[in-house]
Amino acid sequence: xxxxxxxxxxxxxxxxxxxxxxxxxxxxxxxxxxxxxxxxxxxxxxxxxxxxxxxxxxxxxxxxxxxxxxxxxxxxxxxxxxxxxxxxxxxxxxxxxxxxxxxxxxxxxxxxxxxxxxx
Amino acid sequence: xxxxxxxxxxxxxxxxxxxxxxxxxxxxxxxxxxxxxxxxxxxxxxxxxxxxxxxxxxxxxxxxxxxxxxxxxxxxxxxxxxxxxxxxxxxxxxxxxxxxxxxxxx
Numbered sequence: 612x613x614x615x616x617x618x619x620x621x622x623x624x625x626x627x628x629x630x631x632x633x634x635x636x637x638x639x640x641x642x643x644x645x646x647x648x649x650x651x652x653x654x655x656x657x658x659x660x661x662x663x664x665x666x667x668x669x670x671x672x673x674x675x676x677x678x679x680x681x682x683x684x685x686x687x688x689x690x691x692x693x694x695x696x697x698x699x700x701x702x703x704x705x706x707x708x709x710x711x712x713x714x715x716x717x718x719x720x721x722x723x724x725x726x727x728x729x730x
Numbered sequence: 731x732x733x734x735x736x737x738x739x740x741x742x743x744x745x746x747x748x749x750x751x752x753x754x755x756x757x758x759x760x761x762x763x764x765x766x767x768x769x770x771x772x773x774x775x776x777x778x779x780x781x782x783x784x785x786x787x788x789x790x791x792x793x794x795x796x797x798x799x800x801x802x803x804x805x806x807x808x809x810x811x812x813x814x815x816x817x818x819x820x821x822x823x824x825x826x827x828x829x830x831x832x833x834x835x836x
Binding site (some may be wrong): 708 | 821
C-alpha cells in the first residue's frame with residue numbers, strides 16, 4: 612500500500628538546524644508532489660512548501676524563505692525537509708503528504724515527526 | 731497569498747445535529763478546495779476534494795458545496811466519531827493555505 616514513513620523525533624537547540632526525512636513506498640515516487648505541513652502544539656495546520664520529485668523544483672511559504680530547503684533522493688524514494696535557525700516557535704509536528712492526481716488532495720500523510728526546539 | 735477564513739473556530743453540538751462550517755477565500759479559487767478531518771494525535775484525513783466531491787468511503791452525511799470564495803462543509807447528522815477538528819485547504823495556487831480549523835465538540 613501507499614505509505615510515507617518519516618524519521619524519528621528530534622530535539623534541537625535554538626539556532627540549530629533539523630533535517631526530517633520522508634520515505635515513500637507503494638507507488639511511483641516521481642509521479643506525485645510531496646508537501647510539508649506543520650502543526651505547533653494546540654495549533655492549526657500550516658503549509659510549509661512542496662517539492663516535485665521529478666526535477667526537484669520547490670515552492671516555499673514566504674515565512675520560511677531563506678531557512679527552509681526541501682530536497683529529494685530518487686534512488687531511495689525519499690524527500691527531505693531541512694529547517695535552519697530554529698527557534699522555540701518551530702516546535703511542532705512536521706508532516707509530509709503526497710498530493711494525488713487528479714483529486715489534488717493530500718493522501719497519504721506521514722506519521723509526523725515531532726521537532727522540539729529548546730532554548 | 732490567498733487567505734482562508736474559516737468559521738466558527740469551535741462549535742458545540744449533539745449527536746444527530748446538522749452542522750455547517752464555512753471557509754471564505756480572500757480571492758476566487760474556483761473549486762480548488764478540500765476538507766480534512768483531524769482527531770487528536772493523528773494526521774489529518776481527507777474528506778472532500780474539489781469543494782464537493784466526496785472521498786470514497788466517507789459517509790454520505792458529509793457534504794461540501796461552494797465555488798469562488800465561499801465554501802461550506804455540512805455534516806448531516808452528527809455521529810460520535812465526527813467530533814474532531816476540521817480544516818479547509820485551498821490548492822488553487824502556491825502557497826497553499828489552510829483555514830484556521832473548526833473544533834467540533836460535544
